[in-house]
Each structure stands twice: as C-alpha cells, then as structure tokens.
Amino acid sequence: MTGPTTSRGEAERLRRGFGRLAALGAVLVLAGLVGLVHTGLAGATSMLLFGWLLLIGGLVGLLHAVQSRDSAFFWLGVVVAALNLAAGIVVVREPHATAAALTMFAALLFLTAGLFRVVGAVVVRGPQFGWTLLVGAFDLMLGVLVLASWPGGPRAIGCFFSLALLFDGLGLFATGFGGRRVVGLVADRTA
Template sequence: MTMQPPTGFGAKLRGLPPTEQLRANWAWFLGLGIVAVVAGLVALAITEFATLVSVVTIGVLVAVVGLVEIVLGFRARGWGQALYWEISGLFYVAAGIFAWAEPVQASVVLTLLLGAGLLATGIVRAVAGFRHHDKMRGPLILSGVVTGLLGLLIVSGWPANGLFVIGLLLGIELVFTGINWIFFALRLRSHA
C-alpha cells in the first residue's frame, strides 16, 4: 500500500517557504483583524457586560488551575512542597468561585488591583528612566509617566469605575490588535 501525498489547501502551501505561506494566507489575517476590531467595538459598546464576562472567565480559569494544583499536591505527597500546593490551590479555587459567584464585586476588586499595579509599574519605570543615562531614558520615563497616570486615573475613580474599566481596556486592546492584524494582512498582500 503506497501513501498518497496529501491534497487540498494545506498541501498546496507545504512546499512554499514560510514567508510565502504567510503571503498566501493574507486574507485570513485580514479576517482575523476585522473580527478583532468588531469584537473590540462590541466590548466598547457594552463595557459593563464585557467586564462581567471577563471576570467570570478569569474566575473559571483560576478555579480550574486551583483544582489542578490541589490534585497535584495530593499526588505528590512524598514531596516537601505538596501541602503548599494544596493550600495555594484552595486559595485559587476560593478566588475563582468568588469571581464566578460575585462578578460585580470581583470586578471592583480586580479594577483596584489593576490600577494599583499600573501605578506601581509606572513609578518603577519612571525611576528606572531617571537612573538611565542613554537613549532609553526618555522613552522609559514617558512610558512610566503614562502607565502611572493611567493607574492613578483608575485608582482615583475607584470603586465607581469598577464595572467598566476592565471591559473598556479589553475593547481598546481588541481594536488595536485588530488594526495591527489588518495592516499586517494588507502589507502581506502588497508584497504578494
């Protein structure tokens, strides 16, 4: 019995170099970009819902990771770290259940953590920028100031902004990611 070479869409591309494979699929990248932009615009239109969906999804994922950690802890009883894994897993499961059961309150907590994290990151970047004495000094300081101001804006609006910040940032990220894919696809097409 002899093997026949595969036919169809994938078989046509297998013999091409990677760059040519990308160019041959430019329309798929364009489609991905359009879908991402549309999803981002929808998230921006319904930021509260996008926030709640994000928080519930995060809660489910965190709970699953916690369960896996607990199972690994029980399976690794001979190891010294097993009890720590089990305790850590319990915390993950509890946090996941909280996010799933109380997504509004969880979004408020996550918004505060996000804002505080951005503020702290901005301060660290700005300080690091002032300590640099090369070409990276300006961009690092600018990045720190912008990130810090975003964090300060989120923290100063907390808790009132807890139900829309995550959805707003998700929407903005999806729109910019989509635009990036669209430009990538059009560039591939122009070089085809």
C-alpha cells in the same frame, strides 16, 4: 539542496502565518467593538471569566498536586490550588464586590503593558514602531484613567478592557498585514 521551490514554500508559509496574525487582530477588533457597545456585559463577563479561570486553575493545580504527592512541593501545590479556588469562589459569588479589586488589577495591567510597549518600541525601533508606541501610550492612558475612577464598576472595566482589545487587535492586524507585505516584497525580489 535548497532551491527556488523551497524559498517559495517558506515565503508562502510565512505569508500564511502573518495572515493568521492579521485575522486574529481582526477578531480582537471585532470583540473590542462589541464590548464597547455592551460595556456592562463586557465588564460582568470579564469578572466572571476571571473567577472561573481561577476556579479551573485551582482544580487543575489540586489534581497536579495530588498526582505528585511524593514530591517535596506537594504542600506548596495544595496551598496555591486552595488559594486559587478560594479567590475564584469569591469572584464568582460576589462579582460586584470584586469590581474595585478588578479595577485596580486592570489599572496595573494597563500601566505595566503600556510601559513595556513604550520602552520596547523606543529601544527596538522595529518596522511597527509607530503602532507599538501608539498602543503602549494608549495602555498607559487607560491605566491612568482606570486609577482616576477607581473604584469602578463593571461598566468601567468592560469599557477599558474592550478598548484594550480594540487597540491590541489593531496592532496585531497592522503587524500581520505589514508582515505579509514584507514577505511578498522579499519573495518577489528573490524570484
């Protein structure tokens, strides 16, 4: 049997969840602002992070392939792991040489994310329609700007990723804050 205590508990759980989402948004906004102040550092950091993620992914993939060496996909796992390791080594050893490739990757990332956000906002028309549309339009604009300045250096990459963090954080903060408000309104009406 569910009663008022159960629905209050669920409302509080939802409220905490939306509060965590708003907190994550605030952290992303802060990271974006710090990145905008230090664009060169943000760009170099994003390139090195990408390289190390490739290296770690390659090592984990290689370990997984070795553990499943009796499967039919052993050699595919080895090849994918080797490609990740090779790409990671290139990115970590030559971060400035990979700036152009990462700039193109950033442009494609922003264009794809923006397109999905704009289309999703128009199709769904949810409670955060305006924020989702704004973030999507901003992502599309960043993609076009990155393509216009391609090949760019670490400063451009740092600036664009920092702006993306800032606007993604604002979107998450608005969603979390709005969700907490909606839960509070619903909980007040059912009490």
